[in-house]
Amino acid sequence: xxxxxxxxxxxxxxxxxxxxxxxxxxxxxxxxxxxxxxxxxxxxxxxxxxxxxxxxxxxxxxxxxxxxxxxxxxxxxxxxxxxxxxxxxxxxxxxxxxxxxxxxxxxxxxxxxxxxxxxxxxxxxxxxxxxxxxxxxxxxxxxxxxxxxxxxxxx
Numbered sequence: 001x002x003x004x005x006x007x008x009x010x011x012x013x014x015x016x017x018x019x020x021x022x023x024x025x026x027x028x029x030x031x032x033x034x035x036x037x038x039x040x041x042x043x044x045x046x047x048x049x050x051x052x053x054x055x056x057x058x059x060x061x062x063x064x065x066x067x068x069x070x071x072x073x074x075x076x077x078x079x080x081x082x083x084x085x086x087x088x089x090x091x092x093x094x095x096x097x098x099x100x101x102x103x104x105x106x107x108x109x110x111x112x113x114x115x116x117x118x119x120x121x122x123x124x125x126x127x128x129x130x131x132x133x134x135x136x137x138x139x140x141x142x143x144x145x146x147x148x149x150x151x152x153x154x155x
Contacts (some may be wrong), residue, residue, distance in 0.1 A: 003154060004035045006068035008088060010081035012040025028140040029072060032151060037064050065090045070097040070150065075116060076104040082149070085120075092123035099147050101134040121136075 007025060010019040018040065029036045039061045046053055046060070061083075065071060071091040073084050080102075091098050102115060111118045115133070124132045131146040139145055143152075 002033060002035045003069045003151060004037055004067070005029055006065050006071045006087070006091070007036055007038045007072040007074075008065075008071055008082060008084045008091075009038075011074065012038070019084060019099050024137055025072075025074065025140075028137055032141060034151070037068055039064060044080070061087065062090060065096070068096070069154075070099065070147075072099045072101065072147070074101045075120070076102055078104070078106045078108040080108070080116065088120060088123070097150050098123045098147075099134065101137075101140075103135050103137075119151065 007029065009022065009025065011022040016128065022038065022040070022074070026036045026038055039057075043057050043060055044055055065087050068091075071087065073088050074080075075084060075088075079085070088098060100116075100120065108116050109118070114121050114129075121129055131144070131149075134140055134145065134147075140147060142148060
């Protein structure tokens with residue numbers, strides 16, 4: 001059985017990012033055997049010329065967060081993208097496993113312990129939360145990190 005993971009990211013808003021950055025993440029997650037739900041490609045069937053498209057996109061994305069087995073969020077930026085933060089909050093409220101990616105060296109925090117807003121870490125374990133935070137795309141496949149351990153424990 002293939003597990004689904006929602007890829008929360010702002011990388012679909014820019015043609016450069018969509019072409020160069022987004023496929024790397026989709027490929028890295030898919031290489032683990034995950035079915036990657038990337039909202040920009042999943043919403044490509046929506047006609048953005050029709051009134052009400054934004055509401056339909058938001059509803060579809062929220063439903064995908066509900067239906068996915070886990071969420072992987074790219075949280076670069078100071079602050080990170082607000083849509084990604086809402087998707088993360090929804091996943092946390094639904095008790096979904098969450099995994100964070102941040103290779104942005106700038107600190108964006110209200111705490112000395114965490115690199116981002118402390119509320120993002122409420123969805124991670126108190127101990128070893130670092131295992132759920134990825135700073136390099138090659139670490140996504142690391143058996144020492146939480147995503148691979150989650151996959152093996154839910155196989």
